[in-house]
Amino acid sequence: MFRFSSVIIILVFSVLSASSTALEVNDLYQAKVVVDSQDRAQREQATKKALQGVFLKVGGKKSVLAHDVLKKAQKRASRYVSQYRYQRKDDQLSLIVSFNEDKVNQLFEEANLALWGSLRPQVLLWLIDEQGVSRSIVASDADSIIPSSVNDFSTQRGLPIIMPLMDLTDSTQVVLSDFWGYFPEQIQQASLRYFADTIVVMRVSDSSLVDVNENTVESNTLNDASCGLLCEQQELVIPKVLDWRVFTQGIRYTQKYQGVDKVSLINQGLSDITELIYQSYALLASAESDFVIEVKNVTSLTSDTQLFNFLTDLSAVKAVTLISAQGDVRQFKLDLIGSKASFLASLRLNNKLTQQFDGLLDDFSQTQQFNNPENVTVDLNNLNSDPALSETLDNSVTPSISNPDVHIDKITQETNPTVENSGTLNANSVDELTKNDPLQILTETITPPTIVPKMPVFYWEQG
Structure with a gap:
């Protein structure tokens, strides 16, 4: 975990303990x-x-x-x-x-x-299914189409996704109302046993989350005892709403969709979450650059070999050159595929090499990636609802919508905006970012700055 002075950097609502590592996707x-x-x-x-x-x-x-x-x-x-x-x-x-x-x-x-690349974060999906007045967390072995559809999505997109067991251990730790209310501390505590890199909470509902006006026509029809076969047909198109929340790099991302098919809504939500995660780790070949790093705690020939192989095997690294070796300190020049931020992001998926900070701000520069210690809510459904907030964003983050695509089911059409970041997010003055269209989908995110030293120093975990 990155640390500067007493400020702890938050990453993707993750449990980045020694046991939390990414998976190599085959x-x-x-x-x-x-x-x-x-x-x-x-x-x-x-x-x-x-x-x-x-x-x-x-x-x-x-x-x-x-x-x-x-x-x-x-x-x-x-x-x-x-x-x-x-x-x-x-x-x-x-x-x-x-x-x-x-x-x-x-x-x-x-x-x-x-x-x-093939090293990807493991995602833990807590999915609460609300049907009428009944709510339940969907278990990985639930007698439902949901787990199998999530597994199919995981295979198709190459993103490791697991769902909770909901066994005796979960039953003693999980309080459904904590998840329905999106309480981060309780969710994180209940998720510790799964050692996931990314935690997602998703809610799908045909009742409390659905707008009353949208449900009125369906309810009137269903309450009419004389409608016969029409009632059965209407039951199939009862409107549903799905929303989700991901905590990523100190920002809380949330999104909301509506439609009539539960599986389609879940797949759409997972698709947008996948693209949100992808942005942090994708490697652009045309953005190749050199990066010099220093690594400490290299105390033996075996450690030298392990470290060199580790760096060489990283998908973000094209070539590795040893510049100097003195005591237990090594300096390497890395030819990167993609940006320095992508390289640093990929290291967060493996705790073998952890970045060290010496507390001196003078030697640091900023790049557009992670690690804003302030919590900011990005509600992508209502970005311009607050005039004062919009004025604040004019000087920091300028969102724009481009390349709309029709989405989800046969009834609801939705568009995919691209939110571009042209500046630094001022987390101290922005509590919530919102957008007008209630059905717009996230494809790109607003990313806060990371603190990257000119000569980053890392600590090698031996063994």
Whole structure:
């Protein structure tokens, strides 16, 4: 955990203890597609769909699929295949396609698109399902379509997502009202046993979260005993609302959606959360830079070898050069793929190398990434509701909306704005950031500054 003087830096509502580490995600360059037969025409179409799935996993966000370079590559997807095989399970036939990692990465480099490496944060999802007057936290083994849909999403996007067991241990620690009320301390305490890097609380409701006016027509129809079959049809389209909250880098992000299909709403929420996480760790090849770091506590030849291999294996690092070695201190020049902020973000997923601060502010510079010790709520549904706040933001953060895309279900259309950061967030004067459109979705976030020294110093955890 980053520390400067007595200020503790907060990261992604995480439990960054010694046991909290990211996961190495396998098969990022592999995808499975359901097919009807093994004929060539179906295989070619399925291969194109599989390549699109790989682009989404390593590209992190849906917008990459619209890039001309990747769209062109999909038309000749077979050129990028390394192997394929068929699998039959429960009378369902699937084509499993593996693609050449180097060739796919070259496409992203050609398109100047960022790559998301295989080391990814584990996400703990607390999902509260409210049906009428009944509320429950969905367990990982619940007799419901929700856990399986979450698992499918996790596989498709390459993001490790787990749900709570809701066993005897959870029953003694979890108070449902704490989660429904988004109480951060209680949520964090209940989540400790799962050692997750990121904690998400999601609520989906067909009652208390739904606007009364939106539900009036449906309620009147359902209360009419003479409506017969019409009542059964109306029950299928009862409006639902989903919202979620993620605490990331000292900022509390929240978002809200409405629709009629619960699974679609959950997938939309998870998709936006994935893109929120992706922004911190994506690597842009065109943004390559050199970075000199100092590492302490390297006390043996074994430690030297382990440290060098550790740095070399980082997806954000292209090459490592040892500059100097004196006592237990080493200095390295790193050729980075992407920005220094992306490199520092990737280190937060592994506690082998922790950054040390000496308390001297003079040697520090600021970059646009993490670590604002103040808590700020970013409500992406109501960004301009406060005129005074909007005036404050004019001098710090300038949001803009671009590239709208239609989203979610057949009834509700939603747009994906991009919020761009053109300055430094003033956390002391901003308590809540809001936006007008009640159905707008987050794709980019407002990021506070991080404190990065000109010569960052790290401590190597041996063993």
